[in-house]
Amino acid sequence: MTAKHFLAAFLGALAIFLWGFVAHMFTPLGDAGMTLLPGVDGVSSVLTSSIGDKPGMYMFPTGGLGPDATAKEKRDAMERMMEExxxxxxxxxxxxxxxxxxxxxxxxxxxxxxxFLEALLIVYxxxxxxxATFGSRVLFVSVAGLLAAVATNLSYWNWYGFNTTYTVANILMEVIGFFVAGLVIAFILKNSSQRA
Incomplete structure (x- = not known):
């Protein structure tokens, strides 16, 4: 990759980063679908007594699944979990x-x-x-952003129950971020036919 490609990636990353700031500070998108937990002191107390000092990602109910479960035990626990x-x-x-x-x-x-990693990959x-046209390059970057947003957010919505408002807002933020980055990247790489 040339210095021009790295510059396009850096400025594209800066565009994504600044859009993220604007989206979270000046629009309702950053908080969309999020709710403050009521009774947080009581919940915190229960979490501390149940989990203690073990950071991580936890799912519930468990269906009685143990840490070293066999494939059959996992299937059985999944059925119990669906009932629970x-x-x-x-x-x-x-x-x-x-x-x-x-x-x-x-x-x-x-x-x-x-x-920056996202922008570097998309520039590559x-x-x-x-x-060759400005519009086609912006569209390419925007579609890549849509692909990235859909690949993660919709699966989380489907499997883990992330709410629809949160999911749509996050997809929108990512697509707009990539669109803005696409404008910057296409401008920097105008008249550029060099392959990375």
Whole structure:
């Protein structure tokens, strides 16, 4: 890849990152579908006593599934889990124990790194095409963003019950982010026929 490709990726990543800031701070998209947990003190107490200091991702109900279950035990537990869901709540929990810290600057830096990786990959893919017009390049990047957004968000909606409002908002944020990045990338790579 040439310096021009890296510049396009960097500025495309910056566009995605800045759009994310705008979407979360100045539009309802960032909070769409999210609700504050009522009775958080009571829930936190139960979580602490049940999970303790083991961070991770937890699903419930479990159907009595153990950690080293055989294939048959997993199938049986799945059937019990489906029965339990008729009478018990179900969910997916991302858990961090008390004492965890949140480093906002570090999280922003990691997010930009992720955006740069996304933009670098899309610039590489775009450079493999014969697309020559500004519009076709913007469309290519936008469709890649739609593909990425659908591939993750719709599966989470389908399998884990992520709510529709949250899912649609996140797909929209990703597609707009890639569209904005596409505008920047197509502008930087105008008149460029070099392959990466």
């Amino acid at each position: 869901m008729k009478t018990k709540p179900s969910g997916l929990l991302v858990y961090k124990p008390a004492g965890s810290t949140f480093n906002f600057p570090q999280t922003l830096a990691v997010e930009f790194g992720i955006n 893919l775009l450079a493999q095409t014969a697309l």
